Amino acid sequence: MELLGSQNLAATPDQVWAALFDRDVLEQAIPGCESLEQTSDTSFVAVVKLKIGPVSARFKGEIELSDIDPGKSCTLSGKGSGGIAGFAKGAARVTLTPEGDYTVLDYTADVAVGGKLAALGNRLIKSTAKKLTGEFFANFTKALTGEEETPVT
Amino acid sequence: MKTDITLTVNGDAVREAVEPRTSLADLLRDNLQLTGTHLGCEMGACGACLVMLDGAPVHACLVLAVQASGHKVETIEGLNESGLIKDLQERFHDRNALQCGFCTNGMLMSAQALLSENPMPSRPEIREALSGNYCRCTGYESIVDAISATAKMRSGQTGEVS
């Protein structure tokens, strides 16, 4: 399942970049985040509680940042295991482009789900993934700038 | 945390304390031992759990017990004892319109609802009315025959099963 999106963030690329690696910002941004632990400069362990359709579960996941081009782009890969609900794994390529006072954040993510999450069909998963992504960037923008975000797509 | 609810089930006043998430089906089956209402999918697809809520069929698996508070519920046990569907039950028996019997509750509910709205349904109309009732055993034709025969008898025709 592919997810594409773009966000306009009222901050400079450097500010956005720093926030992407900021444990506190990420903790506020990740929907349902119960705990987030930084295990190295580029890796985190998160526990997230989510409800997707009729399936609710706590996911324990690892997030790793790689292919880093500071201030410009990086790849976030993650794998989350949600016990009875299933699992999700994927990678997102994130690029930052300055545009006036804003920074445009583009992402291309490839996400795979398994277990009950897969059994319930991609329709539900895709809309939920979109919603969660939306929530993530809304929270991220708020944590970063104290303002509501302005989605482009 | 439980909520108190009151409702009428098969003419009896019922007062129960239920969790907010308890479905009407679970209330009927587990609390009231009305096990004629069956659960086949718990997502409103199979029709095995149909009951009458204020006279109209609903999926008891999709209605929360708290939503039924203050309302009138009739299950297969109630309909059976009322004698209201005796003719329908007889035509099902004649035509062997059930095998394992797990879907039968829902079939009778859908049939009764259809016949109260449309006393002389055509075969395609009967099949359409059963579009939310899954039966793995019969292949449906005998059920269509039984409903059709009931309609004919109720409207004074012979109701011979073809």
Place this chain on the structure above:
Amino acid sequence: MIPSKNHIGQSHRRKNALRHLAGRGRFVTDLALPRMVHAAFVRSPMAKGNIVELDVSEAAVASGVVRVFTAETLNHSCVPWTGTLDHFAGMQSGAQNMLASSEVLWVGHPVVMILAHSRAEAEDACELVMLDIEDEDAVVDGDAALVKGTPLAAEGINSNMCFQTLLETPDLDDAFARAAHVVEGKFTFGRHTAVTLEPRAIVADFDPSTGQLDVHHGTQTPYQFQDVYARHFGLSEGRVRVIAPDIGGSFGMKLHVYHEEMAAVAASLMLGRPVRFVADRLESFVSDIHARDHRVTARMALDAEGGILAMDVDDMTQIGAFSSYPRTSVAEGNQVIRLMGAPYQMPDYRGRLSVVFQNKVQTSQYRAVGHPIACAVTEALVDRAAELLDLDPFEIRRRNLLADDAYPHVSATGYQFEKLSHQASLDKLHQMMGYEALRAEQTALRKQGIYRGIGIAPFVEITNPGASFYGVGGARISAQDGAVIRLTPAGDVHCAISVTEQGQGTETIIAQIVADQLGVTPDQVKVTTGDTDNTPSGGATWACRGAGIGGETALRAGRKLQMQILTLAGEILQADQQHLALASGAVVDKTTGQERITLAEIGRIATYRPDTLPKGSDNSLTAAQHFAPTGYPFDFTNGIQASHVEVDIETGVTRLLKHWVVEDCGRIINPLLVDEQIRGGVVQGLGPAVFEECLYDDMGQMTNASLADYLVPMAGEMPDIEIAHIETPTLDTILGAKGVGEAGTAAAGAAAMNAVNDALRPLGARISQTPMTPLRILTALGHV
């Protein structure tokens, strides 16, 4: 005159249907026992992987939780099971146990069992289990599974090939060499599943004070499970009672050993209290057996006149990570290659079978094991040959079907046919469906851009199997059945019998048969089934044996009791029993039909006044009888089906307009019930032909595992089904009945596929894959 004992052959209604109509069914799902706990399972979300972390500590202390089991705490109580049988030479499978210990092998593989005061609380606790699995590449595709270097689908196997076999007649190559025509095809038959409306259900109830295990189990084979539970949990068989009450559909799915049921029994043994497991619909899809899943390459050699010379078939079937237990997962493929070309005079044959492991839910026997595949492949090739030779589908079959006077016959695959009626069935179908008029209508409608198709498919069905089916391979699966019939003190009749009831009407036909032996009405015969403590041991329900084997058992038991009653009556009446008979609930004079003494009076005397009997009289009014087929290894039945369809070539949607069946199941005991078995069977064959498929992605995830996404046939989509019969009783039994439960399923899909291809023929399109979804039809048409 003695009134005729003619309940056999009459359309008696089912007494047990009345309970269901009144909402008084007694399903395992309805059972609540004191101190019962409810089970839920944490399942693998991955098709294959290693468990790296499993933390159940939070779940163990969650609200309502009674106990949490993992492989470490549960599996030791059960002897592992291995789904192989000796007569399938060279087959292999890994051993299985209840919960996955280190490796998970399909999406849905149970890892943790949680017992709580309610199912909801057990499910809540499942969410608190931390299960981390390091995923590995799953073996998803059967062809890829056989490529060298592909990882193994499970431990304990030396390759992903579970079983291979080859059947070949000496002249096969020669037959193809001299053939005037050869037609061929590649076919794909999707995976589907039973979707019984009542899911799998069990309440295991172990009483530590007496050592008694009672298992209330929604199964068609209670004796088999009595044996399985005794052996695998180290109990004496006498202390294990399996009760199968009303069962909400079974169809072969509920006779296999499942991890969850074994775990429920194990947990009850450990806790000493009742344990209930009822699968919810989502877990049914990833734990009930799946069926079919074949890729078949086949060719057929014909002479210049369209006479079939030979078939050459290669079937690859994909069965999951293990072979199922105790019947294996290879019987399906084995029957596929043995039923190919079965209705025809086909001298030569080669059939290859490859049964392949992969990381999906296990497949195994489901209604009409192997039949739909063999029938669809054979009949598709016959239609292709007809097209090539410009013969009508009826004509090419008329030329090739076994002649009705050509029996006994041994097929090219080694099956022995006692007597079948293919030609008579073909003629009857032709007449019944108004074939010529349908063809004329088809031609007229094509001019208006309406594409209708007619497809026919003769079939042979395997029924009444003897011990060569499973017993010789070492399986403790009974091919015999038993009945105990008694005359009660009040003169009623009770029959306890080992064949079981799932709504097909077993109890009704047994009552009819017994009634005729004892001169009573079926209403006076109470039949008990489905309880290992109260019925004699037997095979129960599988492979269409209830009427043929169970019925014969009841008949012989009835005759035995008849003799006992007549002997006793002769002694009471001081009459020659040769001159007595049973009729109208009494002992009557054989010649005049005049009543001599009622059964009630005999019951009374034998029970309460045995002192009045002549010295030495035996007052027993109970007869026990067991019966196993000893003649042909199977009683084959035959028939033919036709399907009429309309294909919307814009949308690819197939509408099933009508279906016809001519069937010969030998002696018909109850025409009403036989017809409804056929109708239900047909729809179970049409479902997978047009809708049903377990869809998997390339990671081994089932992506439509709910009733919202998995399409089952519903009333609005199914056609009316017209049925006619030929009766060719088997001479192997007194009763002469053969099986019928799988006949409908055997050929419905084949007829539908031929009908769709008949509709598509003028457009130059052809479909060779089921289900025939709109997308696949549009693809065949080149529209997508």
